[in-house]
Amino acid sequence: MPIAKVDGVEVEFEAGMNVLQVCELAGKEIPRFCYHERLSIAGNCRMCLVEVKPGPPKPQASCALPAAEGQEIFTDTPMVKKARHGVMEFLLINHPLDCPICDQGGECDLQDQAMGYGRDDSRYAENKRAVEEKFMGPLIKTVMTRCIQCTRCVRFITEVAGVPEIGLISRGEDVEITTYLDKAVASELSANIIDLCPVGALTSKPYAFNARPWELKKTESVDVMDALGSAIRVDARGAAVLRVLPRVNEAVNEEWISDKTRYAVDGLSRQRLDRPFIRENGKLKPATWTEALDAVAAKVKATSPDRVGVIAGDLQDAESMKAALDLFGGLGVTSLDCRQDGMVLGGGQRESWLLNSSIQGLEDADVILLVGTNPRLEAPVLNARLRKRWMAGALKVGVIGEAHDLTYDYEHLGAGPAALGALSKSKGEFLKALKAAKAPAIIVGAGALGRADSAAVLQAAAGVAKTYSMAWNVLHTAASRVGGLDLGFVPGEGGRTAVQLVAKGGADVLVLLGADEIDLTQTDAFVVYLGTHGDAGAHRADVILPGAAYTEKNGLYVNTEGRVQLGARSVFPKGEAKEDWAILRALSERMGAKLPYDTLDQLRAKLFADHPTFGRIDYVPDVPAAVDFSALGAKGELSDAPLASGLKSFYLSNPIARASVTMAECASLASGVTKMAAE
Amino acid sequence: MSVRRLSPNQPASFTFSPETLKAAQGWMANFPAGKQQSAVVPTLWLVQKQEGWISEPAIRAVADLLGMPAIRVLEVATFYTMFMLEPVGTHALVQVCGTTPCQTRGSEGLMAVCKRKIGAQNHLSADGKFYWQEVECMGACANAPMAAINDYYYEDLTPESFEALLDDFAAGKKPKPGSAIGRQGSAPEGGPTSLTDEKLFDGSLGKKIKIPNLPTKASA
Numbered sequence: 001m002p003i004a005k006v007d008g009v010e011v012e013f014e015a016g017m018n019v020l021q022v023c024e025l026a027g028k029e030i031p032r033f034c035y036h037e038r039l040s041i042a043g044n045c046r047m048c049l050v051e052v053k054p055g056p057p058k059p060q061a062s063c064a065l066p067a068a069e070g071q072e073i074f075t076d077t078p079m080v081k082k083a084r085h086g087v088m089e090f091l092l093i094n095h096p097l098d099c100p101i102c103d104q105g106g107e108c109d110l111q112d113q114a115m116g117y118g119r120d121d122s123r124y125a126e127n128k129r130a131v132e133e134k135f136m137g138p139l140i141k142t143v144m145t146r147c148i149q150c151t152r153c154v155r156f157i158t159e160v161a162g163v164p165e166i167g168l169i170s171r172g173e174d175v176e177i178t179t180y181l182d183k184a185v186a187s188e189l190s191a192n193i194i195d196l197c198p199v200g201a202l203t204s205k206p207y208a209f210n211a212r213p214w215e216l217k218k219t220e221s222v223d224v225m226d227a228l229g230s231a232i233r234v235d236a237r238g239a240a241v242l243r244v245l246p247r248v249n250e251a252v253n254e255e256w257i258s259d260k261t262r263y264a265v266d267g268l269s270r271q272r273l274d275r276p277f278i279r280e281n282g283k284l285k286p287a288t289w290t291e292a293l294d295a296v297a298a299k300v301k302a303t304s305p306d307r308v309g310v311i312a313g314d315l316q317d318a319e320s321m322k323a324a325l326d327l328f329g330g331l332g333v334t335s336l337d338c339r340q341d342g343m344v345l346g347g348g349q350r351e352s353w354l355l356n357s358s359i360q361g362l363e364d365a366d367v368i369l370l371v372g373t374n375p376r377l378e379a380p381v382l383n384a385r386l387r388k389r390w391m392a393g394a395l396k397v398g399v400i401g402e403a404h405d406l407t408y409d410y411e412h413l414g415a416g417p418a419a420l421g422a423l424s425k426s427k428g429e430f431l432k433a434l435k436a437a438k439a440p441a442i443i444v445g446a447g448a449l450g451r452a453d454s455a456a457v458l459q460a461a462a463g464v465a466k467t468y469s470m471a472w473n474v475l476h477t478a479a480s481r482v483g484g485l486d487l488g489f490v491p492g493e494g495g496r497t498a499v500q501l502v503a504k505g506g507a508d509v510l511v512l513l514g515a516d517e518i519d520l521t522q523t524d525a526f527v528v529y530l531g532t533h534g535d536a537g538a539h540r541a542d543v544i545l546p547g548a549a550y551t552e553k554n555g556l557y558v559n560t561e562g563r564v565q566l567g568a569r570s571v572f573p574k575g576e577a578k579e580d581w582a583i584l585r586a587l588s589e590r591m592g593a594k595l596p597y598d599t600l601d602q603l604r605a606k607l608f609a610d611h612p613t614f615g616r617i618d619y620v621p622d623v624p625a626a627v628d629f630s631a632l633g634a635k636g637e638l639s640d641a642p643l644a645s646g647l648k649s650f651y652l653s654n655p656i657a658r659a660s661v662t663m664a665e666c667a668s669l670a671s672g673v674t675k676m677a678a679e
Numbered sequence: 680m681s682v683r684r685l686s687p688n689q690p691a692s693f694t695f696s697p698e699t700l701k702a703a704q705g706w707m708a709n710f711p712a713g714k715q716q717s718a719v720v721p722t723l724w725l726v727q728k729q730e731g732w733i734s735e736p737a738i739r740a741v742a743d744l745l746g747m748p749a750i751r752v753l754e755v756a757t758f759y760t761m762f763m764l765e766p767v768g769t770h771a772l773v774q775v776c777g778t779t780p781c782q783t784r785g786s787e788g789l790m791a792v793c794k795r796k797i798g799a800q801n802h803l804s805a806d807g808k809f810y811w812q813e814v815e816c817m818g819a820c821a822n823a824p825m826a827a828i829n830d831y832y833y834e835d836l837t838p839e840s841f842e843a844l845l846d847d848f849a850a851g852k853k854p855k856p857g858s859a860i861g862r863q864g865s866a867p868e869g870g871p872t873s874l875t876d877e878k879l880f881d882g883s884l885g886k887k888i889k890i891p892n893l894p895t896k897a898s899a
Contacts, residue, residue: 158748167750169757174682180750181735 002069007076019062019073020048028075031084031113033091033198034150035063038254040159045091045150047113049083050075059083088118094129094173095199096145103141104200106213110148131176136166137184138665139191139259141208147177147201153193160256162387162407163187177201184669188380188650191259195245206263206662207243211235219570220247222557223261224315224479224550225654226379228359229559230257234265234551234570241265241551241571251360251620252559258380259666260650260657265551267660271534273546274575284544289576289586296511296528296543297590303509303526305332309501312338312489313514313531314478315654317555317567318614319600320530320547320580321480321489322607324513326595327588334495335507338484340518341450341646342499344458345474346490349628350613353485355473355561356624357441362473363389367430367437369470370410371420371461372401372643373445377650378477379560383407396433398423401448401643415642417453420460424467434468441471446481446646449474452639459633466629476560477646477653479550483558486613501525512537513580514547516655530583533655545587546577549656553579554600556607556614563620564613683757685735686765693736695744699729703744716747719755723762731772732763760814768804771848773797773811774827780820788838789824796845808849821865822858831856 001012006026013022018041023030033045043064050062051074059079067073074080092114099105131144151168154177158164163186165179179185185193194202216235223230223244231249235242244265246257276292277284287295300308310328312321321338328336339346345353357365359382368386375383383406389395390408397410400419411430413419423431434440442465448457465472476482484490491497501507502518507525514531520540529541532549550557552573558564573579578586581603588595597603608615651667652658695703702725706718722745726737733756742749756762763772775781775789790813793800797809804810819825822834826841833844833856840859847854862868878884 164748165750167748167754169754170683171758176682180748180753 002067004067004069004071004073006073013067017067019050019052019060019065019067019071022067022071023050023062023073023075030062030075031117032063033109033113033148034152036152036155036196038160039152039155039196042151042155045148046087047084047091047117049080049087051077051079084117085119088114089122089124091148092118092122093124094145095148096128098146099200102143102146102200103203103208104146104197108200109198129173134176134178135182135184136179136202137190138662138669139205139263140185140194141203141205142201143203144176144178144201146199148199149175149177150198151177152196152198153177153202156193156196157185157187157190159391160384160388161187161189161192162384163190166193186670188258188260188376189256189384191262192246192256195255204243206266211237211242216242217570219551219568221551221568221570222559222565223257224557224567225258225260225264225657226381227476227479227481227560228252228379228381229479229557229563229565230261230381231565232257232261234568236551236570239571239574241268251358252563253381254385256381256384260653260663263662263666264654264657264660266662267533267656267658268549268551269574270661271655271659272574272577273532273534273538273544274577275546276576277541277544279542284541289578292543292545293583293587293590296545296587299509299526299528299543300331300511301591306334306494307508308333308511309335309496309498309507309509309525310337310511311340311498311501311513311515311518312336312480312484313512313537314340314480314517315550315656316480316484316513317550317553317557317580318480318483318487318564319555319603319607320513320584321484321487322610323581323584323588323595323603324511325487325489326606327584327591327593328511329492330593331591334492335497335501336489336495337491337498337501338480338487338489339450340478340498340515341446342454342497343446343449343481344454344633345449346485347488348631349625350486350562351472351625351627352632353474353476353482354624355443355475356627357471357473358561358620358624359385361471362386362441363392365389365439365441365471366394367396367398367434367440367470369398369413369430369434369440369442369464370401370406371442371444372417372448372457372645373443373475374402374404374406374447374645374647375443375445375475376404376406377647378445378475378645380650382475396430396437398428398430398434401445402645404645416640417448417457417460417638417643418640420457420464421638423464437468439471440468441473443473443475445475445643446477448643450646451641451643453636455634456636456638457633457643459635460638462627462629462632465627471624472627472629474560479557479559482560482562483556483564483614486558486562487611512541514655530580531655532577533659535655535658537655545583546573546575547580547583548573548577552577556604556617558614561620562613564615564617566617683760683764685753686732688766689735691736693726693730693734693740695726695740696729699725700744707745716745716751719745719747719752720759723752723756727762731767731769732765763810766803766810768797768807768809770808770851771810771828771845773809773845774814774817775811776815776817776819776823776825776827777813778816778820780816781824784823785837786824789826789836789841792838792842792845796842809845819865822862834858835860835862 011026032048034042043061048062049059053072134142157166219234223232230253231247233245248255276287278287399410403412502523504522510525511528516535516537527541529537530545551570555567651663657663703722706721707715710717742752793811797804825834835858
C-alpha cells in the first residue's frame with residue numbers, strides 16, 4: 001500500500017483514498033462542511049484546506065485531492081491555519097449568527113468549527129444577505145438565510161434517495177437551495193437531509209423549538225417501523241420521546257433512517273392506553289390491574305384450550321411472544337399465530353423466511369428479482385442500498401408485481417404471479433442477465449405471501465429461485481415477524497391461523513398482543529387486547545391490558561435477515577402500563593400456571609436455551625444454509641390478481657404511526673400527490 | 680445582478696415549435712446515448728428564440744425532452760443571465776452595456792434614454808413593446824457606447840441616435856445593426872489611417888518566402 005506523510009508521520013493508506021481520508025487515518029481532524037463519506041465530492045466549502053507537497057504553493061482542498069505515494073501533507077502549518085481562518089470568516093459573512101434561536105445550536109458543525117478553527121471576531125460591517133423562506137414539506141423546516149451552500153442535501157436527495165427534487169438555483173452570492181417550485185420532497189428518506197445539514201438551514205419541523213440537545217437523554221436502540229431494525233438513537237426528555245435519530249450500522253441502515261422511523265414517535269404520546277379497561281354493558285370502563293387480570297384469568301380458565309387463540313402483532317418484542325408462547329402453550333392452546341396477514345411461511349427451515357443474502361450482502365448481487373414487493377415503501381433504507389448497488393453499475397433488476405417508481409431502472413416482467421412461470425420464456429434482457437448471473441438474488445415481499453393463492457405463488461417463486469440458483473430472500477414488513485417465526489409462534493397441531501381465529505366463531509377467547517392489522521369486525525370472541533394504542537384491537541377489546549411501546553421496554557427484535565438486535569428502554573411505560581412480558585407473567589400466576597421466570601434476564605435465559613438463534617446478538621451468517629426449495633409452498637391455482645405490496649399506506653402502517661399527527665400530515669400530502677398525478 | 684427567479688406570470692403550457700424541436704434534436708444527437716442532458720443550454724436557448732423568454736412550463740418541457748429532472752433545468756436557467764425568465768418586449772429587448780469603456784464613452788446617457796422612454800430596467804414597458812437592462816461588457820469596447828438589441832449590436836451610439844433607434848423599433852422597423860456613425864467594424868472614425876496602400880491588397884507586393892525546416896522531397 002502507498003505511504004504518505006502527514007505532519008511528518010508516515011501513514012499507509014489504500015490506493016484511491018483522498019488526502020482528507022489519509023489525514024483522518026493519521027488521526028488528524030480536518031474540518032469540513034460539504035464533504036461526506038457517502039456522498040459524491042463537491043469540494044465547494046473549502047474548509048478542508050491543507051498544504052500538500054509536491055504541489056502548487058497554496059492550500060488545497062483535501063477532500064477533492066487524491067492521495068499519492070510519497071505525498072507530504074501538513075495540517076497545522078501557519079498557511080493552513082490562515083486559510084481556515086479565512087474560509088471561516090467568509091462563511092460567516094452571510095451567516096446570521098442567530099444561534100440562540102436556532103434549533104441546530106449545540107449540535108451545529110458551523111458553531112463547533114467556528115469555535116475550533118475560526119477567528120475570534122469579524123471584520124465585516126456591511127449588510128448580510130437574506131434568503132427567502134422555502135417550503136420542503138411537513139418534515140423539514142427551512143431557514144435558508146443560514147445556508148452555507150454545501151449542497152449535501154442536493155447530493156443526498158439526488159444520489160441516495162434518488163428523487164432529484166432539490167437544487168441549487170441562481171449563481172454567485174444569490175444562490176439558493178430550493179425544491180422545484182417549493183414542492184414538498186417526495187421521498188421516504190427526505191428527513192435525512194436534516195442530519196446532513198451542517199448548519200441550521202434544514203431542521204426538523206415537528207421538533208422545532210422543543211429542546212436543546214444537552215437536555216436530552218440519549219438511548220441507543222433499534223427501530224420497529226419496518227423489518228430492517230435500523231439502528232436508532234432515541235432522545236427523550238422526562239417521560240416524552242422527543243425525537244429519533246439514526247445511528248451508524250453499516251450492516252443494516254448505514255446511517256440513514258426512513259421518515260416513518262424518525263417521525264412516528266409523536267404517536268407515542270397520543271391515543272395511549274395508560275390503564276386497564278374492562279368492557280361492561282358495551283362500554284369500556286377503567287379498572288384496576290387486579291380486576292382486569294382476574295377477568296382474563298377467569299375467562300381463559302373457563303374456556304377449553306382449543307377455543308382460545310393468541311395473535312401477536314407486528315411490533316412485539318421476542319420476549320413477550322416467548323412468554324405468551326410459554327403461558328398459553330403450557331395451557332394446551334395450539335392456535336397461536338404471529339402472521340396477521342396470513343403469510344404462508346413458518347414452521348419449517350429457518351432460512352425459508354429470512355433475507356439470506358443479508359442486507360449488506362445484497363450489494364454483491366448482480367441480478368435481483370423483486371416479487372410482490374415495493375421496497376421503496378416497505379423498507380426505504382434497503383431500497384436506498386439497492387439504488388446504491390444499481391448506481392455502482394452492472395445490476396439488473398426485474399419486478400414481478402405492481403410497477404412503482406423504485407428510484408432505479410428495472411424490467412417489469414408482469415403484474416400477476418403467472419409471470420413467475422413465464423419467466424423462463426420471457427424475451428427481455430432480464431432473462432439473459434439472469435442466466436449469466438454470478439450472484440442472482442430473489443426478494444419475495446410480504447405482499448406475495450399473504451394472498452389466497454400464496455402457497456402456489458411461494459412454490460412458483462421457489463421454483464424460479466431453484467432453477468436459476470438464486471439466493472432466497474424474504475422481505476418482511478413487520479418488525480416482529482422473523483422473531484415470531486423463529487420462536488415457532490405459529491399454529492400447532494389442530495391450531496387455527498390468525499385469519500381463521502378472527503372469523504365468526506373462530507375462537508371463544510382471543511388474546512391480541514398488539515395485533516391491530518387484522519380485521520376484527522367478524523369475531524364474536526371475548527377479546528383481550530394487550531397493547532399500547534387505542535387502535536383497532538383496543539376498540540374491539542373486552543379487556544385492555546396496557547403494555548409498553550418499543551421505546552419503553554428492553555426487548556429483542558429479529559430483523560428480516562435474521563439479525564437479533566437489542567432494543568433499549570428510553571422512557572417508562574405510560575401511566576399504569578407495564579412491560580408486556582411482566583403482564584403475561586402476572587397473568588400466569590392468576591391462572592395457576594406460573595411462568596418460571598421473575599426477571600427479564602431469566603426470561604431471556606430461557607429464551608436463549610429454548611431457541612439458540614436468539615442468543616447470537618447482531619449475528620448473521622456469512623454463508624447461509626442452503627434453502628430446501630422443494631419444501632416451500634404447495635401446488636395450487638394462481639390467481640390473475642396483481643402481486644401488490646403488503647403495505648397499504650407507508651405512513652400509516654402501524655398503531656404508533658396511525659396515532660402520529662406528523663405521519664397523518666405526510667399521508668394526506670402523499671395521497672394528494674398521487675391524486676394529482678392521476679388526474 | 681439581482682436574484683433570478685421565475686416570473687409570477689406564467690403561461691398555462693408550452694409546446695415546441697417543429698423548427699425548435701428539430702434543432703433541439705439536432706443538438707441532442709451530438710451527444711452519446713444517455714448524455715442528452717448535455718444539450719440543455721442550447722435547447723433552452725432555442726426555447727428562448729422561440730418564445731422570447733423561458734417560462735416554467737418550458738422548463739418542464741425541456742426536462743422531459745432531455746430526460747432530466749426539472750430542477751436541474753431550473754438550475755441552469757437561473758444560472759445564466761442570458762436566459763430571460765420573464766416576458767420581454769414584443770419589439771425589442773435592449774441590453775445596454777454599462778461596463779467601464781462604455782461608461783466613459785457615455786453609456787449612462789443611453790440608460791437615461793431607456794429610463795425615460797421604457798421605464799425602470801428589468802421591467803416590461805407600459806405598452807409591452809420594450810424591455811431593457813444594463814449588462815456587463817459585451818466585447819465591443821472599441822465601438823463604445825453600445826447596446827445589444829434583440830440579436831444585434833448597435834454601436835457608437837449617442838443619446839440622440841439611440842432614441843431614434845428605439846423609435847424605429849417601436850415603429851416596427853428593423854434598423855441596420857452596427858455602427859451608428861457608419862464606420863466599418865471598429866476601423867477608425869473617418870476612414871482607415873493605416874494599411875492604406877492599395878498595393879498591399881492587389882498581390883503585387885507578394886514574393887516567395889522560404890519556410891525553414893521543410894522536409895526535403897527526396898526523404899519523403
